Amino acid sequence: MADVQNDAWWYCLKHNTVEHGAGCPNRERMGPYPDEATAARALGIAAERNDAWDSDEEEDRW
Numbered sequence: 001m002a003d004v005q006n007d008a009w010w011y012c013l014k015h016n017t018v019e020h021g022a023g024c025p026n027r028e029r030m031g032p033y034p035d036e037a038t039a040a041r042a043l044g045i046a047a048e049r050n051d052a053w054d055s056d057e058e059e060d061r062w
Helices: 036-040 042-061
Strands: 009-012 017-020 029-033
Touching: 009 036, 017 036, 029 036, 029 042, 036 042
Parallel strands: none
Antiparallel strands: 009 017, 009 029
């Protein structure tokens, strides 16, 4: 089994950069992601998911 820490892509929240493999502590980054391009979109992906969850919660209230 591959070591996710060393083989995956991450988005570092401390440095606002994409990291490959071991880097900043996991508590300071988002991921893992399958590739660099997806990791670079980490904040956008999180925003899209939050919007979708907010919409679902709105629908559930009614």
